[in-house]
Amino acid sequence: MEYFIKDIGLAREGKNKILWAGKEMPVLNILKETQSKNLFSEIKIGACLHVTSETANLVIALSECGAKVFLTASNPLSTQDEVAACLVKDYGIPVFAKKGESSSEYNDSVKFIAEQKPDIVIDDGADLIAYLHQNLSLSKNLLGATEETTTGITRIKSLEKEGKLAFPVIAVNDAMTKHLFDNRYGTGQSTVDGILRATNILIAGKNAVVCGYGWCGKGISKNFRGLGAKVIVIEVDPVKALEAVMDGFYVTTIEKAAEFGDIFVTSTGNKDVLSANVLSKIKDGAIIANSGHFNVEIDVDYLEKNSREKNSIRPMVTEYVLKNNRKVYLLAEGRLVNLGCAEGHPSSVMDLSFSNQFMASKYLKENKGLAPKLYSVPEEIDKKIAEFKLKSLNIEIDTLTVQQTEYLSSWKL
Ligand SMILES: NC(=O)c1ccc[n+]([C@@H]2O[C@H](COP(=O)([O-])OP(=O)(O)OC[C@H]3O[C@@H](n4cnc5c(N)ncnc54)[C@H](O)[C@@H]3O)[C@@H](O)[C@H]2O)c1
The missing domain is CATH 3.40.50.720 (NAD(P)-binding Rossmann-like Domain)
Incomplete structure (x- = not known):
């Protein structure tokens, strides 16, 4: 399949946008710097996300940690063409999206990403997950998927309820450090x-x-x-x-x-x-x-x-x-x-959502063989992301004393 964005001259503009967004994404940067560069080696990630400068920072982080990432848009109008051009030209990340693409171009791209038989899927709205369920042979390598938004979770819950969910999915949207900040x-x-x-x-x-x-x-x-x-x-x-x-x-x-x-x-x-x-x-x-x-x-x-x-x-x-x-x-x-009509969420808030996506992908990689169910993001990941964010904002908080911890875990007064 050919890239939609042919004007590679746009890439410089995209690079500035990606770097500007990255300045506001300290948690994702910490994760990228502290995880092994082989964390995702030999892992193919199919991502269906809004192609924005924040998404660029996520896919760059994943690919710098060894993943082979294929990216498509999760909405025909949300792609920032300059970002797509830069990812292709400067980072060698294949992107199949352009702003204002037709519904058939959109669907063809989702299909193409599924046909790469990814090991991990990162989805926003569950279109890629739904396509894989209609073409189950393409999900044979799949360790699992992660889902970014409320509507995607609703669709996955209905698949699960009908007993048709074919692989594990992590509900990134439902992490506290996602919906409390990103959605709100x-x-x-x-x-x-x-x-x-x-x-x-x-x-x-x-x-x-x-x-x-x-x-x-x-x-x-x-x-x-x-x-x-x-x-x-x-x-x-x-x-x-x-x-x-x-x-x-x-x-x-x-x-x-x-x-x-x-x-x-x-x-x-x-x-x-x-x-x-x-x-x-x-x-x-x-x-x-x-x-x-x-x-x-x-x-x-x-x-x-x-x-x-x-x-x-x-x-x-x-x-x-x-x-x-x-x-x-x-x-x-x-x-x-x-x-x-605008550029989507500010980078600082996507820092939290995409740090959850990064850590949820790591979780899938490290916990092979999970049953086909909808999973919560583990609480320790949620807490860690909040801790990193507070640290990046130079905000200190108190910790419980031993006596307080004991008090809170006891029924006696
Ligand atoms: N624009 C974005 O970038 C962005 C970001 C995050 C989520 N979303 C999407 O926004 C939507 C809402 O997400 P959320 O996290 O707020 O979901 P939510 O479940 O927290 O809230 C949805 C609310 O809509 C109400 N509702 C349902 N049908 C209604 C109707 N006919 N009239 C009035 N109210 C009705 C529900 O009772 C509920 O309170 C979802 O589609 C989600 O995927 C968009």
Whole structure:
């Protein structure tokens, strides 16, 4: 298969981006420097991740520790072409991705990576894992896989429930040092960043509707509030809805919010959140965006079929003039807005997520023969990553005394 990125001249720009990101990734750098250079020797890693400067730092770390890495994108819009060019030219890492690739190019690349019969798979959204399950002969060398995001974990849990999970998978998303920081602070900031870069609108005073008050939704709501928006939260889980109320947000139904929201962001991992019914009632001039993993949260098909006009207003901003004459502005085609319109999460937060990916891959390499199950990241890895991060920030914390440890482990007062 040929590389998509032919303009190798882009590589210098990519190199600067990769080095800039690497400065903010001290934990991954410590791991790279302290692990054996043969840690992954003779290990083929198939990675399906957003091709960003942070991912570049992860795949470089893996390859400097001996792995042969093949990289493809986990979303057709998220690739940073200059980063892909640099990985190919300067690091000899094969990358099969380009920004704006078609769905068939995307699927062909996932298939190609699977056909390399990797020993370890690093996935984001479980497309590569799902493909391997449909073509099980390709997974015969597989020690296991790791999964980066909530939606990927949901898919793997459903495979496991049906008794069809064919190899071990480590739920990197569920590590504390992943979702508490990446989903909340990373998605929170980069989603609002994507909306700002695409539209340059003033957030202060706007009604910002956030659908889903999970880890991502909490971060997005907090960031909107920080910029002066009136934040409205939409939930289906009563506990999360109550949490949003007590966090000081206005909670209502999507049907009611449709009438007065200025900006709508979905981050639920569910489909049809901005459904045909909601879109038919949405306020004139509303800006709509998705930050959930797949482009299923907004019914883009409805917009396509029920608009009199469709105009490209700015890069990644599409104006739909609905048959009822209302205008709706869709960002990044309904795909991940933080990666389509901005650069994804800040490097400092990806440092934590990708250190988990690095250590989870090491765990798979060192624990061959695990049963086909979904595994948590071992607690000691989670703690170690937090310790390294605190150290890099020059932050000291206390330790328990012997008496305190005994007290906490005893039932006696
Ligand atoms: N944009 C990014 O870079 C990025 C980063 C991390 C995760 N994600 C993705 O974002 C999505 C959310 O992840 P999370 O970690 O916050 O998940 P989560 O499970 O913590 O939260 C999702 C929330 O959405 C709610 N929900 C489900 N259906 C709903 C509906 N119809 N209306 C309103 N609320 C609904 C659930 O009750 C839940 O509270 C997933 O698809 C995940 O893969 C994206």
